[in-house]
Amino acid sequence: MDIEKCRITYYPAQVLAERAQPVEKIDDSIRQLVEKMTDIMLENKGVGLAAPQAGVPLRLFIISIEQTKENVKVYINPTVTTTGELDSAEEGCLSVPGVATKVRRYKKCKVTATDLDGGEFSEEAEGLYARVLQHEYDHIEGLTIVSRMGQTARIIHRRQLKALQNGNDP
Numbered sequence: 001m002d003i004e005k006c007r008i009t010y011y012p013a014q015v016l017a018e019r020a021q022p023v024e025k026i027d028d029s030i031r032q033l034v035e036k037m038t039d040i041m042l043e044n045k046g047v048g049l050a051a052p053q054a055g056v057p058l059r060l061f062i063i064s065i066e067q068t069k070e071n072v073k074v075y076i077n078p079t080v081t082t083t084g085e086l087d088s089a090e091e092g093c094l095s096v097p098g099v100a101t102k103v104r105r106y107k108k109c110k111v112t113a114t115d116l117d118g119g120e121f122s123e124e125a126e127g128l129y130a131r132v133l134q135h136e137y138d139h140i141e142g143l144t145i146v147s148r149m150g151q152t153a154r155i156i157h158r159r160q161l162k163a164l165q166n167g168n169d170p
């Protein structure tokens with residue numbers, strides 16, 4: 001894997017539509033990938049980024065709700081289990097630029113993952129953090145906000161989706 005060649009991927013790139021593969025070993029290439037993903041996320045003012053969004057089909061994502069490098073948290077081979085009620089709120093995605101759409105997510109979830117040092121951790125999440133975890137987890141399962149759109153939203157955003165399908169990256 002050539003990390004220098006990693007670029008943000010846009011819908012409908014195939015890597016965004018496939019279930020990602022587990023990370024087998026946390027080595028320098030994974031650490032470099034995380035550095036690169038952090039740069040991409042912060043440059044684009046995102047709060048989260050999954051490896052497929054950097055063109056790499058691995059089960060790994062990062063989150064920084066504060067949008068700072070110091071607060072970047074790394075989730076390797078994560079599992080996210082949802083609980084409680086559903087809630088609808090507007091979401092965007094760096095890989096689907098120009099589209100903001102309401103997405104139903106669970107209000108609470110629990111994440112279990114491995115960190116960059118190889119340690120396993122678990123956290124309970126709610127609110128925005130729970131929403132971002134579910135959004136990023138979707139990415140490693142091959143789903144984007146486009147997959148979550150209803151018919152009405154697809155009609156509202158048809159021009160932009162078409163532009164992306166035609167390869168008119170921003």
Ligand code: NI
Pocket residue numbers: 092093094095135139
């Ligand atoms: Ni996204």
